[in-house]
Amino acid sequence: MDVLALMNEKVFLGQEFLTWLWYVSEEMGSVQLADGRLVDVLLGERLVLGPVQGQEGTRVTVKGRETSLAEARQALRRGKLVESLRLGLMIDGEEYWLTLEAAELGLKALKLPPTAPGGGAPEGLEGLVLERISLVDAALRGLEGLLMVFLTQRLADEKGGELWAALKAWAAGRQVEE
Amino acid sequence: MGLIKGSLSLSRYAVKGDTPPDFWDFVDRRIRANLFMDIEDSTEEQAVGWVSAHDYFDVSFAYASYALDPYVVLGLRWDRRRVPAGLIKKYHTLEVKKALAAREGRGLSRADREELKEKVRLDLLRRTPPATQVFEVCWDTQRGEVWLGSAGRAVRDLFEDIFRRTFDLQPWPRIPYLLAGDLLGAGLLSPRLEAARPLSLYEAEA
Numbered sequence: 001m002d003v004l005a006l007m008n009e010k011v012f013l014g015q016e017f018l019t020w021l022w023y024v025s026e027e028m029g030s031v032q033l034a035d036g037r038l039v040d041v042l043l044g045e046r047l048v049l050g051p052v053q054g055q056e057g058t059r060v061t062v063k064g065r066e067t068s069l070a071e072a073r074q075a076l077r078r079g080k081l082v083e084s085l086r087l088g089l090m091i092d093g094e095e096y097w098l099t100l101e102a103a104e105l106g107l108k109a110l111k112l113p114p115t116a117p118g119g120g121a122p123e124g125l126e127g128l129v130l131e132r133i134s135l136v137d138a139a140l141r142g143l144e145g146l147l148m149v150f151l152t153q154r155l156a157d158e159k160g161g162e163l164w165a166a167l168k169a170w171a172a173g174r175q176v177e178e
Numbered sequence: 179m180g181l182i183k184g185s186l187s188l189s190r191y192a193v194k195g196d197t198p199p200d201f202w203d204f205v206d207r208r209i210r211a212n213l214f215m216d217i218e219d220s221t222e223e224q225a226v227g228w229v230s231a232h233d234y235f236d237v238s239f240a241y242a243s244y245a246l247d248p249y250v251v252l253g254l255r256w257d258r259r260r261v262p263a264g265l266i267k268k269y270h271t272l273e274v275k276k277a278l279a280a281r282e283g284r285g286l287s288r289a290d291r292e293e294l295k296e297k298v299r300l301d302l303l304r305r306t307p308p309a310t311q312v313f314e315v316c317w318d319t320q321r322g323e324v325w326l327g328s329a330g331r332a333v334r335d336l337f338e339d340i341f342r343r344t345f346d347l348q349p350w351p352r353i354p355y356l357l358a359g360d361l362l363g364a365g366l367l368s369p370r371l372e373a374a375r376p377l378s379l380y381e382a383e384a
Contacts, residue, residue, distance in 0.1 A: 003351055010355035012376035017354060019379075053376045079380030105354050106329045110186040125182070125232060130246055132181050133316060136325065140190070147354075148361050155370040160377045171379045 007103060012053040014102030017150050018082035020163065021100075022047070023170050024146075025087075033145035034152075037092065041146070044086025044097060049075040059083065076171050091142040098139065105147075110139065180327065181231065181251065181314050189334055191324040191341075191349035192360065193317065201319070205250060205345070206242060212344045213237045214255040221303040223260070226340055229253040234312045248320035254337055257308040261299060269298045313337070324349055 024031055025043040032038055045064055049072055051057035060075040062068040082102065086109075089096045099108040112135045115128060153163035160167075180186040198204045214227030214237055230236035230243060231253040244252050273294045277286055286294075314327035315337065326337045334351075341349050350356060355371070362368050 003353065003356075006355055007351075007353045010353070010374075013358060013374070014354040016377060052378050052380075076379060079378050081379070101329070103353070104189065104329075104351060105357060106187070106189050108187040108329055110180075110188065112186070126246060129181050129231075129251060130249075133246075133249060133251075136181075136186065136188070136316075137318075144357070144361060147358065151358055151362060151367065151371070155367045155374060158370075158373070158375070164377050168379055 011103050012081075014105055015050070015053065015081035015083060016154065017147060018085055018100060018102050019076070020150050020167065021087060021146065022082055022085060023167055027170055031146055031149055034148055035145065037145070039142050039146060040090035042088030042090070044088055046084070046086040046099065047072045047082065048084040049080040050083040052079055052081055055079070089139065089142055091138055094135070094138070096139045096142070110136070112136065112139070181316065186327065187329050188325045188327055189329050190352040191326065192352055192356065193322045193324055193347050193349050195347045197347070202242070202245065205245070208344045209239065209244060209252070212340065217257055217259070217308055221300045223303065224256070224258045225308070226254070226256050226336055228344070229255040229312065231314050234310065248318060250317040250319060252315045254313045254315050254340065256311045256313070256333070256336060259303055259306045259308040261302040261306055265302060266295065266299055269302065270295045273298055323352070
């Protein structure tokens with residue numbers, strides 16, 4: 001299996017997922033996972049949009065709140081999709097912040113909820129590491145839950161089902177408003 | 179990565195393949211066979227190996243300190259010494275001048291100059307302490323997933339190589355498509371995932 005070729009061929013999945021997360025943060029606020037849990041999705045202060053796979057074009061990077069989001073929305077209307085974004089997730093009452101990249105779904109600058117001080121003793125350190133591992137795990141499972149919801153709707157038919165229709169309406173709606 | 183404090187960056191891998199029945203003994207043997215070897219007093223340009231995630235000077239792993247069942251938590255230490263090209267050029271020029279003076283004007287062959295250059299490079303390498311970088315690695319042996327505390331390409335290449343060599347297991351990057359395949363399993367949506375093509379929002383403007 002040539003992972004690099006596969007990554008290039010299927011990068012659109014990550015772009016579409018991240019774009020959907022932006023949509024969720026603006027239009028829904030939260031998503032119910034298959035296991036019934038609710039995950040709140042918040043848009044952070046960094047968004048990078050790039051051309052849809054197979055097309056050429058420049059990247060648009062926006063930082064900060066509302067004013068620069070207008071630029072991101074404009075890029076969205078021109079057909080660009082999200083390549084990277086800063087995201088807040090509220091999972092089981094705990095808040096996580098992370099930067100997600102579309103190509104590999106790698107996590108950057110993941111900020112975990114606070115943990116109890118571990119102390120200097122080795123057993124304290126072990127406990128702290130295990131606690132932080134379980135928090136990372138919770139963030140990753142939350143993300144996977146979101147990806148599963150996205151996939152189930154996106155793959156409903158070859159045109160992306162109701163999910164893609166909603167995304168189109170969202171993008172077009174913004175155009176009408178502005 | 180920041181498993182002890184601070185924010186984290188991580189790359190995810192799926193680890194698939196059979197592991198031996200004496201799994202934890204196997205892990206212990208393999209880690210100890212691939213420990214970090216210090217290059218402080220040498221001219222080696224780089225060294226890579228496993229260290230404790232909490233203390234990169236610790237390669238003893240007393241009481242199998244990497245084992246936090248079901249996790250294996252390790253530090254991947256990468257030491258590199260680099261001599262700037264400009265510095266090599268400077269000392270090479272000095273050495274060439276010295277050699278020419280000693281030979282009272284008789285020229286140096288190309289081979290002589292190359293030999294001097296290599297001597298200078300080795301001498302500078304010996305005098306340059308290596309820079310150390312450590313990346314946390316957390317292997318969830320139950321779920322078959324590894325987290326590497328870096329998103330950089332060079333570190334990922336290094337990790338993929340040493341993980342494969344150490345444990346005879348291939349770490350597969352969990353890119354969206356492969357992760358989606360794992361999540362969907364063999365159900366109805368799996369062939370649709372394979373057939374999926376990029377969609378565009380551009381039509382919204384029509």
